[in-house]
Amino acid sequence: MFRVIASKMIVPNMHLLTLAAPAVAREAKPGQFVILRAEEEGERVPLSLSDWDAQSGTITVVFMSIGSTTGRLALLAPGASIPTVVGPLGNATEIENYGTVVCVCGCYGIGSIFPIALALKRKGNRIITIMEARSSYLFYWEERLEAISDKIIHITRDGTKGHRGHVGRLPEILRGLEEPVDRIIANGCTFLMKRTSDETRPLGIKTMVSLNPIMIDGTGMCGVCRVTVGSVTRFACVHGPDFDAHQVDWEELLQRRKTYMPEEVVPLRTSRCEERHFRSQEGKS
Ligand SMILES: Cc1cc2nc3c(=O)[nH]c(=O)nc-3n(C[C@H](O)[C@H](O)[C@H](O)COP(=O)(O)OP(=O)(O)OC[C@H]3O[C@@H](n4cnc5c(N)ncnc54)[C@H](O)[C@@H]3O)c2cc1C
Numbered sequence: 001m002f003r004v005i006a007s008k009m010i011v012p013n014m015h016l017l018t019l020a021a022p023a024v025a026r027e028a029k030p031g032q033f034v035i036l037r038a039e040e041e042g043e044r045v046p047l048s049l050s051d052w053d054a055q056s057g058t059i060t061v062v063f064m065s066i067g068s069t070t071g072r073l074a075l076l077a078p079g080a081s082i083p084t085v086v087g088p089l090g091n092a093t094e095i096e097n098y099g100t101v102v103c104v105c106g107c108y109g110i111g112s113i114f115p116i117a118l119a120l121k122r123k124g125n126r127i128i129t130i131m132e133a134r135s136s137y138l139f140y141w142e143e144r145l146e147a148i149s150d151k152i153i154h155i156t157r158d159g160t161k162g163h164r165g166h167v168g169r170l171p172e173i174l175r176g177l178e179e180p181v182d183r184i185i186a187n188g189c190t191f192l193m194k195r196t197s198d199e200t201r202p203l204g205i206k207t208m209v210s211l212n213p214i215m216i217d218g219t220g221m222c223g224v225c226r227v228t229v230g231s232v233t234r235f236a237c238v239h240g241p242d243f244d245a246h247q248v249d250w251e252e253l254l255q256r257r258k259t260y261m262p263e264e265v266v267p268l269r270t271s272r273c274e275e276r277h278f279r280s281q282e283g284k285s
């Protein structure tokens, strides 16, 4: 069993969970993830490692409560335990001295990009962090990212902090930097990563993303996390999760993420009447 050391909602719907998992903490590298189960017989969910401490043997994940398992994880109190923490899984992010690296992050990606940005900074890169959220109250870990970034830029949909809009504004923001950018790394929801990729492709700047297809085993056995990158089939859990954004078949990824939508939505519904309606609508489509 893995004990919960800390659990809190850091901004609305975004949760931080620190667990005692010494073996994972010892081996963890930036860009890797773990698979958790909130209960025996429960669904397995992959979550990126946002922080860890090999000495105290703890790992931290930051997650959005969007479905049944993340909802259960969000309710865990310090002192509780969960049955499964598997990891660290996936390949670590490539950390080299590239020059100037722009880290684009939003949603849970603000947490998951932190260890990557930190490692890149330690490697001697100049770090420009671009944080995106619907509104300023949804930003978290700003001090952490400020401490390791040479520059920090905010984008909010409602204009309450920084530029108004979303990552579609990247080209003008990058032009405004008036300095060459050697690499872009984007972490967060699929929309943020796809849109970042769309915007940086014409600029010819190498862009890496951490893909989040549905996963089951996380070890290359089930094939559920299949993605197409550069016309080649890849399993995100063992070949990724990082891939060259400009080579990713984004439409396929978006489609495959919706595969279990009915199964994901139905357990969240309490009314059987609603459930019958949902099923009948499904049959019509
Ligand atoms: C490598 C990787 C790292 C991730 N890191 C984070 C993170 O740090 N923080 C975070 O909030 N989210 C992260 N995700 C996404 C997270 O795994 C899903 O949000 C979670 O599985 C949803 O589970 P649920 O039961 O609460 O929701 P569900 O009701 O099952 O699903 C809600 C949504 O999550 C997607 N989803 C469902 N199951 C999975 C699954 N096993 N793998 C991926 N997506 C799924 C569905 O397509 C749907 O859009 C990551 C995904 C991957 C593959």
Ligand code: FES
Pocket (backbone or CB within 6 Å): 214, 215, 216, 217, 218, 219, 220, 221, 222, 223, 224, 225, 226, 235, 236, 237, 238
């Ligand atoms: S999650 Fe099963 S092969 Fe990747």
